[in-house]
Amino acid sequence: MPPSGKRAPRREELLLELACEWGSCQETFDRMQDFCQHVEKHYKAAVDSEADLPDEEHNCLWRDCGFCSVEGDAELLRHMFFHCYHTKLKQWGLAILKGHSDMGDCSVGLHNRNIVPEVQENFLCLWEHCEMSMDNPEWFYRHVEMHAHCLEANEENVLFCGWKDCEASFKGRFKLREHMRSHTQEKLVACPTCGGMFANNTKFFDHIRRQTSIEGQRFQCSHCSKRFATERLLRDHMRNHVNHYKCPLCDMTCPSPSSLRNHIKFRHSNEKPYSCDYCEYSCKNLIDLRKHLDTHSSEPAYRCDFTDCDYSTRSLYSIKNHYKRVHEGDYTPRYKCHVCEQCFTRGNNLTAHLRKKHQFKWPSGHPRFRYKEHEDGFMRLQLIRYESVELTEQLMRERQGEGDSSESIQQNVQSGEELEETIQNTEAGIRKEGAEVCRTQDNAESVFLVLMAGTSSETDSTREGSVMHQLQDTAQQLGMEVV
Secondary structure: OOOOOOOOOOHHHOOOOEEOOEOOOOOEEOOHHHHHHHHHHHHHHHHHHOOOOOOOOEEOOEOOOOOEEOOOHHHHHHHHHHHHHHHHHHHHHHHHHHOOOOOOOOOOOOOOOOOOOOOOOOEEOOEOOOOOEEOOHHHHHHHHHHHHHHOOOOOOOOEEOOEOOOOOEEOOHHHHHHHHHHHHOOOOEEOOOOOOEEOOHHHHHHHHHOOOOHHHOOEEOOOOOOEEOOHHHHHHHHHOOEEOEEOOOOOOEEOOHHHHHHHHHHHOOOOOOEEOOOOOOEEOOHHHHHHHHHHHOOOOOEEOOOOOOOOEEOOHHHHHHHHHHHHOOOOOOOEEOOOOOOEEOOHHHHHHHHHHOOOOOOOOOOOOOOEEEOOOOOEEEOOEOEEOHHHHHHHHHHHHHOOOOHHHHHOOEEOOOOOOOOEOOOOOOEOOOOOEEEEOOOOOOOEEEEEOOOOOOOOHHHHHHHHHHHHHHHHHHOOOOOO
């Protein structure tokens, strides 16, 4: 909220100080049009000075940038225009922070303040009958905004989005403009310190508040122990613990479409687009390829930095393990079995123990066990997994379609066990006690249903109703919309 008695200034009311950072240039402008025209002169001078070079590479001389264009002149111009747009967003971010004296400073650092995304092709407007192409993001976003401004509503005063393959409709023009940013990916503000760009002021404020000191982070997630400065940040974070999407190829459930795509990529796809130039090895991501390339080096890629230690290796994993075991004294067991209390120094040792000693299996569709740090500092098997109401209904329908009734689901209930603290959306938190936990069929003790404590005389229909009631209650306390 803006300071008491003051109205937050509109963006068009802000006095901009757009500073050119090309090379040693220090000129400033207060209008985007003048600023862009000035930067375009730098572009023309840069292209002319490199006209006789044998290749088409062009270096961006914007301070703290380091970008090199390999696709020719057009890519460099798009990149420089994005610096103009980015400069304006940082100015808006600076003005917003000045109006909020209660906000702290960004502590990420200045090293990335002028790093902008690569723009490999022109910005293309996909509004019906338009398809205009532009190399300047500022003019592109203003162009798209004019489509929303000029759009006429129908007889019911409804505005329909004209973007290709979009059928969204809105009662107000503001909502339409806000929606269109989902098509263009336009950002409205940037951090003046680190350069991070955000879609709205709220996300920008979250960026600052996430850097609050530990003492100021009063709200703690009971599921993973992360701490946050505000209750809303905690609530938004806890939504990431709730799975909404089920893999169509297995029983894996994921919290977001991106995590589901990654799961399918690594668990079900045989495609390995990253290949080694020295052997037949191929892998699914660049990180694994870089690790593999270290094995081809004739000299050890990693050497111990400690004095009087001659250890060297070609493996990043090995050098990290060396530091832990030799120089950091990492022999203290951090993992503990929740069944027999046996301790282990490594998570994979506890995994092997759970599978061999206690006959545990991975949850269906999951490639590994997950461990959670408890108050005593030990990592133990994570026993709870949250599913959204809609996803749980889907799972129940699929099980019933395969011949499993709600009674068969109830057979997995482990009674007499206290449910862990599930929701904490106030400083004190809300504790769900005396509830039962419905485990997956594979005995890996991963929870996907939260059941109300009941008596053995309950009918199946009563129990199933209590399941859905409890799930809806949980979802609502997480701030999720339940239909």
